[in-house]
Structure formats: structure tokens, C-alpha cells
Amino acid sequence: MVGSKALVKRNKGALSWFLQRITALYLFVFLIAHFVIMHFTGSGEVTYQAVAPRLSSPLWKAGDLLFLIFALYHGLNGLWQVLEDYTKSRGLRLFFYSLILTMGIILLVVGTVTIFSVKV
Amino acid sequence: MLKPKWFYPSYKKDVGEWAWILHRLGGLALIFYLFLHIFVTNRLAAGPEAFNATMKALSTPVFKFLEWGLWGVILFHAFNGIRLVLVDFAGASKYQKLLFWIAFVLFLALWIPAAWKFFL
Numbered sequence: 001m002v003g004s005k006a007l008v009k010r011n012k013g014a015l016s017w018f019l020q021r022i023t024a025l026y027l028f029v030f031l032i033a034h035f036v037i038m039h040f041t042g043s044g045e046v047t048y049q050a051v052a053p054r055l056s057s058p059l060w061k062a063g064d065l066l067f068l069i070f071a072l073y074h075g076l077n078g079l080w081q082v083l084e085d086y087t088k089s090r091g092l093r094l095f096f097y098s099l100i101l102t103m104g105i106i107l108l109v110v111g112t113v114t115i116f117s118v119k120v
Numbered sequence: 121m122l123k124p125k126w127f128y129p130s131y132k133k134d135v136g137e138w139a140w141i142l143h144r145l146g147g148l149a150l151i152f153y154l155f156l157h158i159f160v161t162n163r164l165a166a167g168p169e170a171f172n173a174t175m176k177a178l179s180t181p182v183f184k185f186l187e188w189g190l191w192g193v194i195l196f197h198a199f200n201g202i203r204l205v206l207v208d209f210a211g212a213s214k215y216q217k218l219l220f221w222i223a224f225v226l227f228l229a230l231w232i233p234a235a236w237k238f239f240l
């Protein structure tokens with residue numbers, strides 16, 4: 001298979017290490033803000049009526065889309081790092097890598113559909 | 121000393137193995153949660169009634185307790201994560217122990233009092 005070795009080895013590079021930290025900084029601000037907005041402000045109840053007005057704004061959509069992408073990258077890249085630490089076999093690594101990539105694509109699509117389901 | 125596999129990537133062993141283990145377990149818990157979260161929030165696309173019904177079903181005391189636990193996992197991973205970024209990007213490795221305790225105090229200070237919001 002083309003580049004299967006490269007695929008499995010890719011994470012050894014410094015780029016994913018760097019991006020893990022850059023996304024961490026974005027997530028620090030937005031994840032805490034997200035939780036505070038959802039649970040500590042307003043009635044504390046999560047309803048469509050509470051969420052939709054925010055999400056109808058294009059700026060909010062953009063921020064959430066970036067939030068989605070960064071959280072998925074950070075979480076799945078982190079998961080890959082963990083799996084790499086505990087697996088030695090190339091076949092198993094390739095299996096996990098493919099699984100993570102597939103999951104990432106599915107989650108990105110589902111999340112994007114959610115964000116754009118609330119009309120402007 | 122016996123070294124379990126947990127301690128494997130040892131470049132920050134001296135920072136405190138516990139911080140590293142908790143950061144790793146927390147990260148794994150968060151990506152697992154994000155997986156569920158993306159599918160659950162997709163109920164938004166099914167309209168107000170469907171979304172509100174799902175949210176209502178997920179607001180029992182058990183889920184409230186889990187949400188509070190989630191907030192704790194987020195806070196620990198977030199503050200310890202900032203500590204790791206400071207160590208890596210700002211050359212703060214000299215202060216990593218102190219930074220850990222600062223992160224730990226912030227985590228407890230924001231987590232414990234938040235309980236009242238979830239249990240009233």
C-alpha cells in the first residue's frame with residue numbers, strides 16, 4: 001500500500017506536536033467560554049430557544065466551526081499519540097489511524113450539519 | 121523503581137507522573153465525550169421539539185452529576201494543558217512544579233463551588 005509506512009510514522013513529526021499546542025490555546029478560551037455560556041449564564045437550561053439566536057449569527061457559526069475543527073484535531077491527534085505509545089505493530093497502527101481518520105471525517109460532517117441547521 | 125508503561129514517554133517524568141496520567145486520562149475522557157456530544161447536539165437539526173425533548177431527557181440528576189464531573193475534567197486538563205504549553209513555549213520548565221500547583225488550585229477553586237449550579 002502506498003505510503004503506509006509514512007502514514008504510521010507521520011506523527012513523529014514536529015508539526016502535530018506544534019498544532020496540538022496551538023489548538024490547546026484556542027480550546028482553552030473557547031471551551032471554558034462554551035461551558036460557562038451553556039451552564040452558568042441564562043436559565044441554565046439548554047433549549048433550542050436559547051441556542052438558536054446565538055447560532056443564527058454568521059460570526060457565531062464561524063467561531064463554532066473553528067471550535068469543532070480544532071477540538072476534533074486536538075482530541076483525535078491526542079488519541080493517536082496515546083495509541084502510538086501503546087501499540088508496536090504496524091498493522092494495528094494502520095488500523096487505528098484509519099479508524100481515527102474515518103471518525104474524524106464523520107464527526108466533522110455531523111457537526112457541520114448541526115451548525116448550519118440553524119438558519120441565519 | 122518499577123516503571124509501568126504509563127510512564128513511558130518520559131520527557132516530563134520529573135513534572136509529576138500524576139499530572140501526566142490525569143492529563144492523559146482526562147484527554148481520553150474528553151474525546152470520548154466529544155464523540156457523544158457531536159451526535160447528541162445534532163438533534164438541533166431535527167427542530168425545536170426534538171431538540172428540547174432530548175435535552176429534557178438528559179437533565180436528570182445523574183446527568184447533572186456527570187456534567188459537573190465533566191466540568192472538573194475540563195478544568196484540570198485545561199489548566200494543566202496551559203502549564204504544559206508554558207513549559208514548552210515559554211521556557212517555564214524551571215517553574216513546572218509551581219505551575220502545577222497553581223493549575224491544581226485553579227482547578228479546585230473553579231470546580232468545587234460550581235457544584236451548586238448543577239445540584240442547586
Ligand code: HEM
Pocket residue numbers: 020021024025027028029031032071072074075076077078079081082143144146147148150151152154194197198199200201202204205
Ligand atoms: C481546555 C483546553 C485544552 C487544553 C489547554 C489542552 C491542552 C493539551 C496539551 C498541551 C496536550 C499535549 C500534552 C502532551 O503532549 O503531553 C493535550 C493532549 C491531549 N488532549 Fe488536550 N487540551 C484541551 C482540550 C482538550 C479537548 C477538548 C480534548 C478532547 C476532545 C482533549 C484531548 C486531548 C488528548 C486525547 C490528548 C493526548 C493526551 C496524551 O498524549 O497524553 N484536550 N491537551
